[in-house]
Amino acid sequence: MIEGKVRNRFGGRTSLRVVVGCGLLVALSPSAAQARPRLEGNPRPPSQAQINAAENQVRQHQAALGAEQGRLSAANAMLTRLQTQAEVLIERYDQSQVNEQRAASAYKVTEARLRQAERQQAASRLRVARLAAQQFESGGGFSPVTAMLGDADGLQAYLRQVGMGQALAQSGTEVLAANQANDAVAKVFRTQAHKLLVAKQADLKAANTLKVAIQAAVSRQQTFVKLTKGKRNKLAGELATAQSTASSLKAARQASLAAQAAARAAAAAGNLQGPGQVPAWAWGSGASASQGDIAANWALSQLGKPYQWGGAGPGSYDCSGLAMVAWAHAGVQIAHWTGYQWDSGPHVPVSQLQRGDLLFYATNTSDPNTIHHVAIYIGNGGMMVNAPYTGAFVRIDGMYEPGGFIGAVRPAG
Numbered sequence: 001m002i003e004g005k006v007r008n009r010f011g012g013r014t015s016l017r018v019v020v021g022c023g024l025l026v027a028l029s030p031s032a033a034q035a036r037p038r039l040e041g042n043p044r045p046p047s048q049a050q051i052n053a054a055e056n057q058v059r060q061h062q063a064a065l066g067a068e069q070g071r072l073s074a075a076n077a078m079l080t081r082l083q084t085q086a087e088v089l090i091e092r093y094d095q096s097q098v099n100e101q102r103a104a105s106a107y108k109v110t111e112a113r114l115r116q117a118e119r120q121q122a123a124s125r126l127r128v129a130r131l132a133a134q135q136f137e138s139g140g141g142f143s144p145v146t147a148m149l150g151d152a153d154g155l156q157a158y159l160r161q162v163g164m165g166q167a168l169a170q171s172g173t174e175v176l177a178a179n180q181a182n183d184a185v186a187k188v189f190r191t192q193a194h195k196l197l198v199a200k201q202a203d204l205k206a207a208n209t210l211k212v213a214i215q216a217a218v219s220r221q222q223t224f225v226k227l228t229k230g231k232r233n234k235l236a237g238e239l240a241t242a243q244s245t246a247s248s249l250k251a252a253r254q255a256s257l258a259a260q261a262a263a264r265a266a267a268a269a270g271n272l273q274g275p276g277q278v279p280a281w282a283w284g285s286g287a288s289a290s291q292g293d294i295a296a297n298w299a300l301s302q303l304g305k306p307y308q309w310g311g312a313g314p315g316s317y318d319c320s321g322l323a324m325v326a327w328a329h330a331g332v333q334i335a336h337w338t339g340y341q342w343d344s345g346p347h348v349p350v351s352q353l354q355r356g357d358l359l360f361y362a363t364n365t366s367d368p369n370t371i372h373h374v375a376i377y378i379g380n381g382g383m384m385v386n387a388p389y390t391g392a393f394v395r396i397d398g399m400y401e402p403g404g405f406i407g408a409v410r411p412a413g
Contacts, residue, residue, distance in 0.1 A: 046249040054246035061239035068232045075228050079221045086214045096207035110193040117186040248400035255365050281346040286410030287332050292356025294330040299376045299385035305394045307387050319374050322387045323358055332411045338374045345412035355379045359399050362406040
């Protein structure tokens with residue numbers, strides 16, 4: 001009755017295989033199960049302790065990621081502050097540049113004025129010298145002006161000695177006054193030019209020092225932020241891996257528990273059907289272990305070849321194409337589609353896997369209609385040859401890595 005109500009999704013034939021939720025069909029008798037050799041290295045379904053440990057790893061990765069995210073936020077805040085300071089100081093530097101340009105212009109003007117004053121000063125001294133010569137020639141000796149010019153203290157000493165009024169009267173008021181004024185102007189411009197030059201150089205040097213310092217600080221902080229962000233991203237990747245591992249372990253355990261329940265249901269259904277009635281694929285109807293080795297070894301020889309939709313060799317493969325060609329080398333013909341391959345032989349429990357068995361993955365591990373991927377089991381503690389997706393290459397993965405493991409099949413042709 002149960003068998004009559006279940007229809008196979010691939011052609012309408014009656015089958016119990018769909019009733020078995022995760023696709024794991026066990027032997028109908030203990031003796032048949034015991035007759036199957038257990039290969040060394042075959043994986044056991046993950047225990048609850050393993051799942052708990054995986055979930056604890058997820059929590060630890062979450063805590064580490066949270067702490068690193070906090071450090072990254074603080075580093076970004078510091079970088080923002082430094083960048084603001086840099087803008088202020090760089091603007092100050094720009095201001096100093098403008099001031100320096102203005103000072104340079106003022107310096108040039110002052111220098112021109114200084115040169116003019118120095119020319120006037122030289123001309124005044126020349127006039128004074130000529131006046132002294134005239135006095136000497138007209139007076140037949142040294143006049144007060146001559147004494148003044150020969151005096152080490154110059155005009156001021158002379159004025160002190162003979163009095164300003166007498167000097168002006170005797171030696172030419174305008175000439176002497178102009179000479180004194182030109183000396184004073186030249187001195188003022190000389191002092192002003194020096195101050196402008198010093199100020200120009202000092203302001204620009206100070207502004208440039210600040211600019212260089214803050215730019216270096218910003219650069220160091222940017223490097224720190226980059227390193228922190230890289231560490232944050234690495235931790236995020238590790239968290240994603242831990243979460244995927246935990247999910248895969250839980251899915252595998254659920255699949256195993258569902259398989260046990262399905263096996264009991266299948267055994268009960270067999271007893272209801274009466275003696276001699278067994279599922280379409282009996283336990284011992286699958287390919288031999290040597291055929292499985294041939295399929296697994298050939299699949300290993302294809303490592304590194306690219307994935308391609310619909311690919312069935314020799315240069316590229318998709319997942320079902322790789323499985324089809326691998327088993328063809330072992331003398332077993334299966335179709336190029338995971339849906340048909342799921343029905344290509346008896347379903348085997350994880351504890352009884354042998355090399356070459358096909359491993360199936362679904363979006364809903366309780367519904368074979370959602371199967372979307374297949375790989376080839378090679379042993380070594382749960383490893384498989386996998387043609388994963390576009391852009392990847394045929395490679396070796398752990399059987400629980402893709403997630404969504406629904407069951408295994410041993411092709412029978």
